[in-house]
Amino acid sequence: MSLVFPPQPSSDPSVHKDMEAVAALERDAQLMLRVRQGDEISFTLLLERHRGPVVNFLHRMVQNRAVSEELAQEVFLRVYRSRETYEPTAKFTTWLFRIATHLALNWIRDGKKETRNESLSEEVSEGMERQVADRQPSVEQTMIYEVKVREIRKAIEALPEKQRAAILMHKYQGLDYSQISGALCCTESAVKSLLFRAYETLRSRLAHLA
């Protein structure tokens, strides 16, 4: 069954409000099952909910904005392609981040590393504006923020890929050990070992910033 894209937005504001309420209540797996039955709105809801986390996870993995969005698109494309055979055997987020992780790992290992000269200051200032919403950051705040972000980016980038993926899922996506093990296709004890080593490395690397 093929869906019509893009879904036509409704002009009725109450419909949007209803959509948000439905999204809050519906589980991801149930939404995906509806996508399997041809419900285009459910796919849009899933996209709305998971677009940001997936893009940011991939961005922190590959540290390239353009590539991260490209990979994120591929993630959702694969989710959509698999709709007819989708079975809720695991949590939807586990499945989603499994796809994202493996695409990121493939990209890293294939060495398709485009220049990482994307403007750090651009990203930093975006993040800074988000942090300080009501007033302009001071020069000192901006410098401190830039240093912190630069250091953490370098520290994360220096981690082995699987440790990197584990720590990003654990810290930023809030996935538990079983979900991370599902995404990385390893045991829970392996995940704990990955996190232990990753955090130990970060502690020693960032100790000078205490």
Next chain:
Amino acid sequence: MDSIKWHCIKNDKRGVEILTDYCAGILDPAVAIEIDTHVEQCAECRKMVEAQRVVWEMLDAWTPLEVSRNFDARLFARISDEQAEPGWRQWLRRLFVPATPYRFWKPAVSLAAAGGVVALALAVLPGVIPERDLGQTAYKTAYKSAYKSTAVQASMSGSEEIDLEQVQQALDDMELLTPVGQTPSGRL
């Protein structure tokens, strides 16, 4: 959690996991209180907790970026393009570009391919063995059967001694099986 009271968390196998969750603020409140108490008393754990807090603060500083505004539009365009493709192409893509990337199940494919090669080798092996080897194998088999038959005949005739002439005759018969240019032992 009684064990935590009695020895350093840091050296406990689960300890690091507990401390990491403690620093992330996701521990059960009752357990977190126990950790608070221990950390106050244990310099090593306190040092580790402080270091882990720095890590969390640094990680928090890395705020997420806004996704491009045209992200959805580009995705839907790609989906529409794929939907417009012929059905066989879509089917091929689903087959060769699975949801979870190929590398994940590469080891299984490699094993299956190796198994297929072995099966193929076993299937064509008889056609690959040289005649010399076959002749030698046949020679050995014939020798054994000749010796056995001679021994059987000897036992049936009541004689416990094997007639050497009969054995020699059997060996002469077997020489007919030996390829030209080779001794019965297979050497040239």
